[in-house]
Amino acid sequence: MTAARKISGKFEPKIFDDLSVLRRKWQAALCPGETLPHYEDVMLGSLGRLADHIVLMKESNGAFAVSRTGRYAQKWLDDERWDIPLTALPPDCATALGVATASALVNGRPHLAMAHCVRDGLVRTYDVLALPTSSRWGGTLIGNYVNERGTQYNLLDTIFSATDEGVLSLAAIRDASGRPSDLQIVHLNQGAARLLKRPSADLMWRRLSTGRNLLCAPDVIERLFSVIESGSGCQFEIDSQDRCLSIGATAFGDMLSLTVSDVTAIKRRESSFRLLFDNNPVPMWVFDAESTEFIGVNDAAVQHYGYSRATFLRMKLRQIWPEDEWITHGEALRDIGDIYHSNRDWRHLKADGTEIHVLSFGRRVVFEGRDGYLVAIVDITERRRAEARIAHMAYHDGLTNLPNRDFYQDHLRQALERSQPGNKRVAVLCVDLDLFKNVNDAFGHPMGDRLLRMVAERLKAEVGGGNVVARLGGDEFAIVLTSNVSPNEVSDFSDRLIRLLSDRYEIDGCELIVGASIGIALSPGDGDACEELMRNADMALYRAKTDGGGVHRFFEREMDREAQKRRDMEFDLRRAFANGEFELHYQPLVDIASDQISGFESLLRWRHPQNGMISPAEFIPIAEDIGLIVALGEWVLREACTEAAKWPAGVKVAVNLSPVQFRSRNLVQAVISALAHSGLSPLRLELEITESVFLAETEANLAILHQLRELGVSISMDDFGTGYSSLSYLRSFPFDKIKIDRSFVKDLAERSDCAAIVRAISTLGRSLNITTTAEGVETIDQLDRLRAEGCNQVQGFLFSAAKPTAEVAELLRTFGRRASQAA
CATH class of the missing domain: 3.30.450.20 (PAS domain)
Structure with missing residues (x-):
């Protein structure tokens, strides 16, 4: 087998021997350290017959040109000229040579490409091996070896035979009158045989009148006759039970060309x-x-x-x-x-x-x-619509259907942006209902919700135009007035709004009355940003509530300073608790009958490192607001019990409790822990509460008081006589002591009504077997009058101010000596 060799299980023509020879020759001519072999070593000398197949290319100004060609290559190119540009060659040959040459230059290695050339309807396939070499004149020369591979084939016949479409040629047979009487199949491809479901031999030269395929139906033959007669083409379909064929017919004299396609799918x-x-x-x-x-x-x-x-x-x-x-x-x-x-x-x-x-x-x-x-x-x-409802819900309050805080803030920001060019005013009003909590407590939250909806209706009716009223939460509402209103106009509007909201409401036959307080901030003087205006209006509202409610107040810079002062105190309070700046002082409780100290009231003091001693009246309300009073109260209980455990067995200690401690629901455990930690007997601990404990969650707070009584702890009502319903509280819970407020003791000598009140409370205490203690005793005359009215205990500056822990022992000794001298 000399003409061919076996590669990868297949027999290839001798051309592959030539390609191998050329590759080896190129490789052998490559010297160490050089990227390309020399042109003379590859293309001259021993090429022999292969030289006839070479197209020598050179690169000039970025374009390729043909330098030399062999005889075989000239026949392939159909051009014997040398030194011509690549573009002068036939396009199929030029494309193959250009691709092979460019690839060889890029890789710096021999590159094999394939060329398909069509000549007279015949397709020929050529191998093109490009061999890059260096030239001694400079630049690069590329020798392209060209040789035909395989057999030639007719392009049209190949396409005609390979297509899945059916292609037939039919000749018309005319009768004596010259009219078409039949059609004969004179040519067809395999696609036509497959679609007509007959062998090619059975169809070839078959007349359609003899039947046996779908083209033989009389109506189909008549349509084909009409195409021949008209000389035009047509498209129609043949339907059978299992398939549908599309027929395209074109006439050329007495010849018909048919294309058949299966359109069943x-x-x-x-x-x-x-x-x-x-x-x-x-x-x-x-x-x-x-x-x-x-x-x-x-x-x-x-x-x-x-x-x-x-x-x-x-x-x-x-x-x-x-x-x-x-x-x-x-x-x-x-x-x-x-x-x-x-x-x-x-x-x-x-x-x-x-x-x-x-x-x-x-x-x-x-x-x-x-x-x-x-x-x-x-x-x-x-x-x-559902999305619109959801969007509405996202920006509106579910209870009142008023805009919510998000909507309100967006509207306020837009109003402020519109007002800035003309320096126009925008008014922000914070509205809070007065006494609304009483409605919830007395009638329940459902009634409170209905009242809020009625308030919202009144607000919507009053606030119109481009203004907005929103519910911010609870019983707090807010209004934006965007019409460049003056302070007087805002004041008049606020007064009208307070009167409107304070008018009675009727729900299920019940008449309800609440009031309203309003805080006002005006841009740009009180701020030109949404958050700043809302904060300042809220501070003005706080001032209106502090002034008794039912009024409106404009924001003043002093309010901001007070708010800053409060914020500073909040920060200092938390720091003070962490740093141990609080201490307890003790004021003696003196038994009138024995003139002896029966106990001490523990009083919280704050020694600020820069500001000195700060009054409890200043920091206790803030500690309650920020929730610090719970932890602070537990510390007071533990410290007071620990100190009292060092006193004589008959001396009690009194500790004041905040209503906030009751809300924490941890009060009983805190008392038990303080007693256990100190070892103090529960009988020596007295807890003082104010009537505000009864104003919120009465049942729960009463349960806590009963639990404390069960421990053996005494319960005292502080500031008795100053509240609204003190007598009813005495029925609600069996107090051990009631303390007469200092306001009655102060004017005891000058005002007969004060003496009458003290007398009534003392008599009430004796009747209920409750100890009475008078606060704020400063003179001997006050002491004598209290003794005469039957009061049991007193405390005040007449005996001693509140003293630090270190001075309690001296107070006890002093009163002990007085008792000895009296004896």
């Missing part, structure tokens, strides 16, 4: 499409791509839009678009591709004029021979 798809289209529950239609006329609508579209089918098919797309969207719809239609998906929702008009929101999805189709778009419609009207 297409017809089935069209049938499925019809079934899917007509019976689909989704509204669908097809419109003409050019005219936008409806050319098909399904039952769902007819039912959903309300137009009859006949009306629909007389309409164009534009007639279901709202007029204000004609331009945007038209632009979207111009940009449509083969597949379309809504990037937004559109508005459509139904037959009754109502608008719906839809998403549309389309695909280009051929429908009944017309180019069009199949469109499916999804009605999202209810979804949009």
